[in-house]
Amino acid sequence: MRIDHAFLFDLDGTLVDSVYQHVLAWKEALDSEAIDLSIWRIHRKIGMSGGLFTNQLLRETGIDITGEKSDRLREEHARAYRRLGAQIRPLPGASELLGWLSDANIPFAIATSGRMETAAVNIEALGVDPKSFPIITRDQVKYAKPDPDLFIAAADALGVPIENSIVIGDSVWDMLAATRCRALGVGLLSGGYGREELRDAGAMRVYEDPADLLYHIDEIGGRR
Amino acid sequence: MRIDHAFLFDLDGTLVDSVYQHVLAWKEALDSEAIDLSIWRIHRKIGMSGGLFTNQLLRETGIDITGEKSDRLREEHARAYRRLGAQIRPLPGASELLGWLSDANIPFAIATSGRMETAAVNIEALGVDPKSFPIITRDQVKYAKPDPDLFIAAADALGVPIENSIVIGDSVWDMLAATRCRALGVGLLSGGYGREELRDAGAMRVYEDPADLLYHIDEIGGRR
Numbered sequence: 001m002r003i004d005h006a007f008l009f010d011l012d013g014t015l016v017d018s019v020y021q022h023v024l025a026w027k028e029a030l031d032s033e034a035i036d037l038s039i040w041r042i043h044r045k046i047g048m049s050g051g052l053f054t055n056q057l058l059r060e061t062g063i064d065i066t067g068e069k070s071d072r073l074r075e076e077h078a079r080a081y082r083r084l085g086a087q088i089r090p091l092p093g094a095s096e097l098l099g100w101l102s103d104a105n106i107p108f109a110i111a112t113s114g115r116m117e118t119a120a121v122n123i124e125a126l127g128v129d130p131k132s133f134p135i136i137t138r139d140q141v142k143y144a145k146p147d148p149d150l151f152i153a154a155a156d157a158l159g160v161p162i163e164n165s166i167v168i169g170d171s172v173w174d175m176l177a178a179t180r181c182r183a184l185g186v187g188l189l190s191g192g193y194g195r196e197e198l199r200d201a202g203a204m205r206v207y208e209d210p211a212d213l214l215y216h217i218d219e220i221g222g223r224r
Numbered sequence: 225m226r227i228d229h230a231f232l233f234d235l236d237g238t239l240v241d242s243v244y245q246h247v248l249a250w251k252e253a254l255d256s257e258a259i260d261l262s263i264w265r266i267h268r269k270i271g272m273s274g275g276l277f278t279n280q281l282l283r284e285t286g287i288d289i290t291g292e293k294s295d296r297l298r299e300e301h302a303r304a305y306r307r308l309g310a311q312i313r314p315l316p317g318a319s320e321l322l323g324w325l326s327d328a329n330i331p332f333a334i335a336t337s338g339r340m341e342t343a344a345v346n347i348e349a350l351g352v353d354p355k356s357f358p359i360i361t362r363d364q365v366k367y368a369k370p371d372p373d374l375f376i377a378a379a380d381a382l383g384v385p386i387e388n389s390i391v392i393g394d395s396v397w398d399m400l401a402a403t404r405c406r407a408l409g410v411g412l413l414s415g416g417y418g419r420e421e422l423r424d425a426g427a428m429r430v431y432e433d434p435a436d437l438l439y440h441i442d443e444i445g446g447r448r
Contacts, residue, residue, distance in 0.1 A: 020248055020263045031311065038315060038433060039244045040416040087255065091262060192264040194418020209262060
């Protein structure tokens with residue numbers, strides 16, 4: 001009896017170097033609606049579902065984000081992101097890691113809180129064939145991270161049990177979602193969060209970036 | 225016998241919300257010289273002396289930053305920062321904190337690894353009179369953080385012993401510099417670093433931002 005692991009990847013900050021552009025794009029969007037929020041607090045919410053993000057905003061700033069304002073925020077963020085994120089690059093080792101998993105016949109998928117509109121650009125930057133593995137986006141589930149729905153849908157698309165899955169992500173939301181669905185969370189520092197934050201949120205192991213993870217992949221269920 | 229504390233402040237990420245703009249401005253500058261570095265690694269070097277930054281770059285990327293290339297990088301960073309940082313704001317509580325220290329007759333100064341050119345804009349955003357306290361910039365010392373020279377010069381300008389000073393900063397470089405000159409380091413999360421990183425670098429206490437520090441100022445030597 002052995003466990004055959006599947007790998008479920010977050011996208012922004014985990015495979016592509018796009019977190020800081022998202023952060024400043026949200027800052028621009030919030031400024032345009034005269035919502036004052038420090039940038040580090042935005043950083044800490046990246047990768048979280050938009051609905052929970054606006055709920056937390058309400059709690060922290062007392063500003064109620066109604067449906068219309070929420071739509072404007074999302075549009076303004078998308079506009080600013082397209083400008084700031086013109087040259088999004090894969091993180092070091094990202095393409096090699098996915099290529100290695102393919103060659104080793106280890107199933108993997110991508111599960112992102114972003115929408116397909118943004119995700120498609122990022123996946124193109126990775127230089128992998130998006131038809132060769134499942135990509136689950138915000139459009140396909142009711143609740144995004146830290147709810148585990150995205151990862152559960154990804155495991156389902158692969159036909160593997162979620163309990164045998166390793167969730168790789170850069171944010172505490174990925175780690176919480178992993179814990180909540182009985183997957184194992186593995187953290188990467190490449191989104192700019194601290195090692196202890198990720199550990200604190202349940203990461204069984206933390207690596208620097210995809211290259212560092214590939215170097216240590218035997219530790220978490222990849223056999224060379 | 226009692227210790228009368230003086231407060232020595234870092235600027236970017238400590239009093240003004242400018243770290244993420246600096247990070248992406250450096251990313252643009254490095255891209256323009258075809259130097260490939262992940263953004264989170266740049267974030268971890270913000271607030272460090274430019275000379276050490278380029279030395280660490282050499283170690284990590286193998287690329288030697290000669291004098292001319294280093295000058296171009298600095299110019300490109302300044303250009304990108306002026307564009308991205310058009311609307312730099314004080315962090316919550318920053319102006320109130322400095323005002324409170326003034327009213328309490330507790331001496332304070334600012335000591336930044338940045339140059340006066342950039343610092344002047346930030347201090348204007350703070351809405352305080354820059355003539356009412358010392359401001360030490362990179363232009364005035366031989367070595368910037370994590371060397372302690374900036375903080376030593378700031379204590380000297382105030383006429384207080386460095387051993388009685390509290391260094392307030394958002395980066396591990398501030399904390400290391402504080403330790404090296406026998407000051408005490410107090411960390412703020414507002415630069416986007418993790419609590420444990422700051423503690424690990426020697427912070428005696430960590431607060432969220434200037435507002436949170438002001439709320440707890442009795443803990444670190446400010447008496448109301």
